[in-house]
Amino acid sequence: MSRLYPFHGGLKTVRHKTESNQQPIQRAALPRRLTVPLRQHIGAMAKPLVESGKHVLKGQMIGQADGYISAAVHAPTSGVVTAVETRPVPHPSGLPDLCVVIDSDGEERWIERQPVDYRTLHPSELRNVLRNAGIVGLGGAAFPSAVKLNLGGHCEHLETLILNGAECEPWITCDDRLMCEQAAGIVAGLHVMAHLLAPREVLIGIEDDKPEAIAAMTEACVGTGYEVRPVPTRYPSGSVKQLVKLLTGKETPVEGLPVDVGVQCFNVATAYTVHRTVDHGEPVISRVVTVTGHVSQPGNFQTLLGTPFAELVEQAGGYREGVERLIMGGPMMGFALHSDEVPLTKAANCILAASAEELTPTQPVMPCIRCGACVDVCPADLLPQQLYWHARAKEFDKAQDYHLFSCIECGCCSVVCPSHIPLVQYYRYAKNEIWAQEKEKQKAELARQRHQARLERLEREKQEREAKLRQKAPAKAVKTESEQGGKLDIETAVARAKLRPDSSTPTATSKQDA
Amino acid sequence: MIAAIIVLSALAGVSGLLLGFAAVRFRVEGDPIVDKIDAILPQTQCGQCGYPGCRPYAEAIAAGEADINQCPPGGENGVAALADLLGRDPKPLSAEHGVAKPKMLAVIDEQNCIGCTLCIQACPVDAILGAAKHMHTVIASECTGCELCLAPCPVDCIDMVPVAQTIATWKWTYPDVTVKAAA
Numbered sequence: 271m272s273r274l275y276p277f278h279g280g281l282k283t284v285r286h287k288t289e290s291n292q293q294p295i296q297r298a299a300l301p302r303r304l305t306v307p308l309r310q311h312i313g314a315m316a317k318p319l320v321e322s323g324k325h326v327l328k329g330q331m332i333g334q335a336d337g338y339i340s341a342a343v344h345a346p347t348s349g350v351v352t353a354v355e356t357r358p359v360p361h362p363s364g365l366p367d368l369c370v371v372i373d374s375d376g377e378e379r380w381i382e383r384q385p386v387d388y389r390t391l392h393p394s395e396l397r398n399v400l401r402n403a404g405i406v407g408l409g410g411a412a413f414p415s416a417v418k419l420n421l422g423g424h425c426e427h428l429e430t431l432i433l434n435g436a437e438c439e440p441w442i443t444c445d446d447r448l449m450c451e452q453a454a455g456i457v458a459g460l461h462v463m464a465h466l467l468a469p470r471e472v473l474i475g476i477e478d479d480k481p482e483a484i485a486a487m488t489e490a491c492v493g494t495g496y497e498v499r500p501v502p503t504r505y506p507s508g509s510v511k512q513l514v515k516l517l518t519g520k521e522t523p524v525e526g527l528p529v530d531v532g533v534q535c536f537n538v539a540t541a542y543t544v545h546r547t548v549d550h551g552e553p554v555i556s557r558v559v560t561v562t563g564h565v566s567q568p569g570n571f572q573t574l575l576g577t578p579f580a581e582l583v584e585q586a587g588g589y590r591e592g593v594e595r596l597i598m599g600g601p602m603m604g605f606a607l608h609s610d611e612v613p614l615t616k617a618a619n620c621i622l623a624a625s626a627e628e629l630t631p632t633q634p635v636m637p638c639i640r641c642g643a644c645v646d647v648c649p650a651d652l653l654p655q656q657l658y659w660h661a662r663a664k665e666f667d668k669a670q671d672y673h674l675f676s677c678i679e680c681g682c683c684s685v686v687c688p689s690h691i692p693l694v695q696y697y698r699y700a701k702n703e704i705w706a707q708e709k710e711k712q713k714a715e716l717a718r719q720r721h722q723a724r725l726e727r728l729e730r731e732k733q734e735r736e737a738k739l740r741q742k743a744p745a746k747a748v749k750t751e752s753e754q755g756g757k758l759d760i761e762t763a764v765a766r767a768k769l770r771p772d773s774s775t776p777t778a779t780s781k782q783d784a
Numbered sequence: 785m786i787a788a789i790i791v792l793s794a795l796a797g798v799s800g801l802l803l804g805f806a807a808v809r810f811r812v813e814g815d816p817i818v819d820k821i822d823a824i825l826p827q828t829q830c831g832q833c834g835y836p837g838c839r840p841y842a843e844a845i846a847a848g849e850a851d852i853n854q855c856p857p858g859g860e861n862g863v864a865a866l867a868d869l870l871g872r873d874p875k876p877l878s879a880e881h882g883v884a885k886p887k888m889l890a891v892i893d894e895q896n897c898i899g900c901t902l903c904i905q906a907c908p909v910d911a912i913l914g915a916a917k918h919m920h921t922v923i924a925s926e927c928t929g930c931e932l933c934l935a936p937c938p939v940d941c942i943d944m945v946p947v948a949q950t951i952a953t954w955k956w957t958y959p960d961v962t963v964k965a966a967a
Contacts, residue, residue: 309951363954635961695959702955714827717928720909721829721837 275519277512279647280504290562291443295570304372304576305613307359311412313339324351329381332370341414342404346555346574349374364608383551388462403553409537412617419466429532431469435476436508439600442620444558447570449483453490459541472496479503506680510535561586563623564593580610592625602681636689644683650676654683661700818846824865828857829908830930832882856882888929888944890922896941903933
């Protein structure tokens with residue numbers, strides 16, 4: 271048994287795993303209408319490739335990755351695009367976002383699927399294949415994986431590749447079931463990742479409350495050199511930096527990434543989608559999602575992206591009485607949805623129908639007594655009470671001095687706070703404000719530059735005009751001379767005319783006539 | 785007596801040389817406080833402060849000619865930041881220079897635009913695109929919402945619309961919590 275390096279803090283939370291992990295993954299029924307958001311990942315929104323009225327095949331790319339940090343989006347089934355417009359999406363704001371709406375034709379007709387041989391492909395070509403398959407981290411963050419599969423300048427040589435099967439949040443069991451049922455597929459995807467990153471060792475971290483998954487993965491890893499490492503069940507062991515610390519003892523630097531210390535980490539479900547793409551030519555069009563909580567038959571469902579949550583809940587037997595809130599993600603880090611008519615996205619690992627039983631009762635908030643309980647549980651080694659202090663007072667620069675951005679928003683501090691202060695809400699608020707101010711500053715800087723450029727241009731034009739005038743000036747001087755010459759001519763002409771005897775007569779006559 | 789005079793004169797001479805050298809060597813071009821004030825101002829270039837742009841206003845503040853509360857787009861936060869920088873007391877925005885408004889964006893009704901280029905000439909950040917007798921349009925990402933294009937438009941075809949909130953610009957709000965005092 272290899273050594274583990276426990277991270278600071280963390281919590282033993284209620285588990286609630288058995289509600290949903292007792293039955294195999296079921297295939298969710300094909301919905302009549304799918305709403306596929308074009309922004310299901312971190313980074314730029316995918317560029318729509320289809321328009322209303324167009325027929326699409328299952329697996330056809332409908333949104334193209336736009337920029338380096340972006341991911342492609344594909345049609346989850348065959349059918350007709352009925353709209354490309356903003357629709358409600360699962361997001362804490364409840365705001366709509368651009369989606370492709372597809373009416374399925376029920377035929378499930380695939381595009382031509384082309385598996386690739388990853389060993390013969392050039393690494394950048396292989397990354398492109400994964401990028402075009404829309405592969406993102408399925409643990410919940412949805413960061414484009416192709417970016418992480420390129421070491422770039424972060425480190426010369428990767429020490430450790432970690433596959434994250436910890437699944438530390440209560441209630442969620444989708445990774446657990448996937449490891450039990452598709453261990454071989456996950457390991458096949460891991461081969462591709464290891465091929466690209468060439469790590470010295472490959473570790474698979476799984477919390478020890480999933481013995482079945484640990485057994486299945488250990489068996490699948492026989493003869494591969496990959497090592498399954500059970501880790502103690504302690505929230506948030508599935509958070510990247512905490513898992514890296516736990517398995518390798520390495521601390522990720524502040525404002526850095528694990529790859530800066532030679533470690534890269536992927537979710538097990540992400541590895542499985544890599545396998546589906548490379549070995550079967552299938553892009554990411556579905557994922558396993560846990561539907562649990564206050565529903566009649568909780569379970570895990572292999573679901574097409576774009577399926578409305580309401581239909582999924584129906585397949586899980588429908589709501590039981592007393593559901594107060596629908597949460598996407600777990601109870602610790604998830605967020606409440608505004609409606610159940612939003613579609614499933616790549617980031618959605620769990621739908622939790624919460625009643626008063628599942629929710630911790632909201633208790634009156636009392637002043638911070640500086641007991642330090644939050645410091646004891648903070649897995650990021652921060653001082654949550656100081657962060658709260660400064661975030662509450664809107665002293666953002668001071669909050670940053672206490673490393674606000676190292677906060678992973680795991681919620682441990684809020685759970686243990688004896689004064690019931692919603693600490694994480696303050697940190698989220700402060701982070702958002704700082705980002706907004708930063709953006710504002712960039713915009714102001716752009717405006718300043720453009721105004722400066724305009725002033726310079728106006729000045730230049732003025733000078734050019736003056737220069738032109740000066741150029742014309744000598745010509746004008748000559749003209750004046752010639753004009754003067756002209757006057758002289760006229761005068762001489764007049765004088766000459768006067769000299770003529772009959773010259774004044776007609777004028778005089780005409781004047782007399784008038 | 786003479787020794788003291790010689791020593792003091794020598795000290796004065798050396799200090800003078802040092803100061804003279806420092807004045808040349810560490811000379812600061814321009815006025816750094818103007819840059820610092822300019823960095824706080826929102827760069828709307830709207831002229832509501834009574835100066836032709838943010839930098840002239842920054843220069844006026846630095847020279848003591850203008851007060852720190854004449855910038856409505858900067859809002860109360862801007863006044864507070866200026867007060868902090870200059871070591872003065874924050875004060876409310878001066879009413880005669882206008883009130884703080886939500887961020888706006890100029891939109892040209894392209895059907896009615898006659899292509900007169902007057903708004904293009906008025907825009908302080910060159911955010912309007914177009915040519916004589918051709919339709920004009922506002923480059924949304926560059927518009928500062930200064931409203932300077934409204935007045936010159938002979939056909940009144942420019943509207944100020946509030947910047948719509950999207951998922952990319954949405955923010956978590958300040959927690960709505962009433963703290964119950966301990967009994």
